[in-house]
Amino acid sequence: MKYFQTNESILFGLLVLLCIFLSFYNPQFYSIQNIHSILRSSSTVMIVAFGMTILLTSGEVDLSVGALMSFVTVIVMDVINITGSISLGLIAVFGFCLFIGLINGLVRTVLNVNSLIATLAMMLILQGSVYVYSMAAIYNTHLIPLFSFIGQGFFLNIPMPVVIMLFILPFFVVLLNYTRYGRYFSSIGSNPDAAKLSGINNNRYKVIGFVITSLLVGVSGVILASLMDTGQQGSAKGFELIVIAAVLLGGTSFMGGKGTIIGTILGILILKIIDNGIILMRIPQEFQLIVPGFILILAVYFDGVRKKNSG
């Protein structure tokens, strides 16, 4: 019951309405292909958004996820090209992501730099240094079928990115709702002093939040590289904003203290279905930015109204 609180019900209702509307407009909406397409492009966002939900719940934010993701596509493609081994490629990616997550977390907690600024700086550093790593895009020369399978394959007729997302999802639902760590993240975000005076090591959990988010970016980055069949500098542009917008739309508070994975998933589905609908309805694609912008403002506004009524 708790996991379909008012906010989620509203989002779910909105989602249903959207689906009904679009299917009236274009019956292709319910084609298996279209559902695959929506879910596949949602899943890379969702995977990162699980981490971002935790971060926002604990009152932090990570703007470097898009830049990191683009860097990951380059690293994974390059390392597999050189070594011919997917495992080594993954080790390189997750090692790098762990390192970046740690830096983000330590700059936030040890140097006490606001995470909005710390991760903005990290975004710039990554955007620049990916070109130091390689000026040119890295193309798939290893041609290992398993690698293409990660982003493009199907398992039981479900796109692999979706399978990977579904594999990660329960872990985060449980983490945030049923373990003490979930409570720690929300207490740190809601009232850091109270959390600290309850014996919680705020800084440790903040660092963990940043590391988890970066590792998830690693997962999504590998999927993206497989999907593009390329390691591409400058890809995943604006990805961080889509992730944050979806998490906020899902009902997680930007001020921390309140986070919901289910809400995040609904938020992403809504944004992605709007994206999809704009293409299905052949509306100019600029509306892919305009419509979610308005929806986000409304969502956060209604959230504030509801909070005022209940408080």
Added chain:
Amino acid sequence: MKIVSWFLAAIITLSLAMSISANPKRIGYIVNYGTHEWYQNVIFGLQSRADELGIDLEVMDANLDINKQTQQAEDFMTKGVDVLIMTPVNEEGVVPILRKAKAEGMPTVLEGNPAKGMTTLFAICDYDAGYKAGDAVGRILVSRGESQARVMDVGLPLLSATLLRSLGFMEALAQHVDAVKVHELDGSGMIDSSVEVASAALAADSNINVIYGINDGSALGGLQAWRAAGLPEDDLVVAGTGSEGLAFLNEMTKEGTPYLVEAAMFPEGVGYTGMNLAVDLFNGVDVPEHKVTPTLALTVHNFAKYYDFDKAGQKRAINFENVAKIPTETKCTKYSSDL
């Protein structure tokens, strides 16, 4: 007397030789977006020709910042280069730079986009490049016995240059078969956005047999979306544009790939031509207002003539000689003013 005439002859020969090889010593190039593969290769072409002529080339990157470009132009003028080459960040923004260059008597050459007050420009013809690719795809379809081309255009509708490419492609195609544009998409010119929008479009209607991309990322993105949707590649033809880097070579050389045509724009050739133009301008040779650089539809059969592709080492080397032999238009068939 004999000695004197010998002497004279020697002096005349020498001065003649000097006037022929009176090349500029230093040339400055301000690129608008130096991290892009296309411009990397343009710079490579400029540099190659500069090395052949013994010219010192200095490159600065405006990184899409018009203020930066203005500052860099002033720096070059103060330093006193012999010719200034620029790829304008935007067409209005460079007008004051051109005015100042004229006032200081600095010969200036533009690349890519024309601007008010310019002397000369070297650039590809977007329409014609697209047209050549469309023509090649049309022939392939006809040879397959197809009568209709159903096209997914992974484009960039906000830019006139890319609109011209799409237009040329479609018009050439229509010369061969019944050409229908089923999807007109905005893939932002990026492979990841192209995958995403193409996926959605294919879900809505996958009855397509041609994917056209206004650059290599767009074409590849469209193809990757096709693959991720698990669609059969047998009847598909993919055409990209630009020959920006290694992307099309990697894909085109794969066994059984539907990526059959590339509207090559030879960025290295663009640079090579541009350097020649700059030298001509410096020497007072009559230069055209628009020097068109070579474009050609490349396929797996003919690319080796122009590019020596080292797949293992991920390198390509251009054959300037053969590129120079490609017949070029004196004028583009269509300009953005025709849109």
Added chain:
Amino acid sequence: MVNINFKELNIESVSKSFPGVQALDNVSMKISAGKVHALMGENGAGKSTLIKILAGAYSKDTGNILFDQNKLNIRNPNDSLNYGIKVVYQEISLISEFSVAENIFLDNFPTNSLGVMNWNKLYKDTEELFNRVGFNLNPKSKISDLSISQQQMVEIARAVFKNASVVIMDEPTSSLTPNEIEKLFTVIKNLKQNNIAILYVTHKIDEIFKIADEVTVLRDGQHISNKLISETNEELIIKDMVGRTVNATFERPKDILSAKTVMKVEKISSKNKIKNVSFDLHEGEILGFFGLMGAGRTELAKAVFGYDKITEGQIEVNNNIYKSFNTSTMVNNGIGYITEDRKGEGIVKDMNLRENMSLPSLKIFEDLFIINRKREKKAADEYIKKFSVKTPSSERLITLLSGGNQQKVLVSRWLIRELKIIILDEPTRGVDIGAKTEVLSLINDLAKQGLSVLLMTSEMNDLLSLSDRILVMADGKISKEFYRGKVTQEEIFKASVN
């Protein structure tokens, strides 16, 4: 503008009550123009309430305030300012990036007819003002470049620049060095010569003998005494201030100090005020820490609990010695902490009652990694019953509970786990008198069950009725140690003002 020629500011039988507390009870006093009138009293004596009434921040229930025989009608802070009543508060409220002159004329910049700042006039006016009150400061200096005493002078200058009649100073010397205090006194003497009436609120007794002409003592909202400074002395004033009867004393075990030591604090210092503090705590002991505002009680509590890092010294608990530790170290050692700032540092507003209660103890409700919500709820319900928390259920959002009930949740937060030591910071602050005894008796009961208590308080009553031992703090240090039953209020107070 009101005519502010007056001989005396008359406060006649002013009363003010808050729910559960009579903050001021028929208080009368006269403050003469050109004199310094000291107002003294313990925390909660009613000094701040009186200041706030004069400043227009509170309205009085009954009584009158007059200039000689003319009644003042103070309905809001603006009225008060118009009468020339200016308050210089403890905290500096200047804009640190502005110049001295800009700060003084902040709401009244001199401008020319076009509304453009007249900088010359601004600096000249400031200089004139400084000459009048005897300051020596450059009007162009930036506030952030000044010392605290200089900043305080700017505060005073700002207060008096427009027709000040009465200047109220609230603990003006609390952050000043002796040298700076001397300078401040010179300024006050200058104000006197300008025929301004000065109400000087302080707890530092030695100061008033240097600067005040008269002293009034309040205690529990009542006027206790009013004497010329020449007719009184330190002993008499302290007696007036602390002569309150202790409401309730509790029976405490006699041999508690021979129980085993559960915590040994050795020479700890922190960046936050604490200097070289050492003490032992015995099992079941209630160790009281008394200190006036700013003595460092809360800071000590937070340093011991690991909230603030200690820079020197060490703490020994459970046979472990810690030099560097955080709150989680201390919680794992069976130590709990209840803050004085319930809203700011106590409750987690996005969580319900149950979640707030179990926050430090989630580990004990875990089955593998999952919280067993049934057991958690059962524990919460048990404490809701035990403390009769008024709530429909344990799932109620904490912010929907009343303050007192929230406090009960915060106490339960620590009692549902195995606890050896609890640190209580002002446990009876904001609690009404009836509930106070209840809280104190709960503390006593817990101690009798073997819990050791660090009781940080500024309430003499709490201190004397519960503590087995009393450590008096002043300026971040422990100034004196007393034992239960062998100490008077006067001795404690004296130790706290040194």
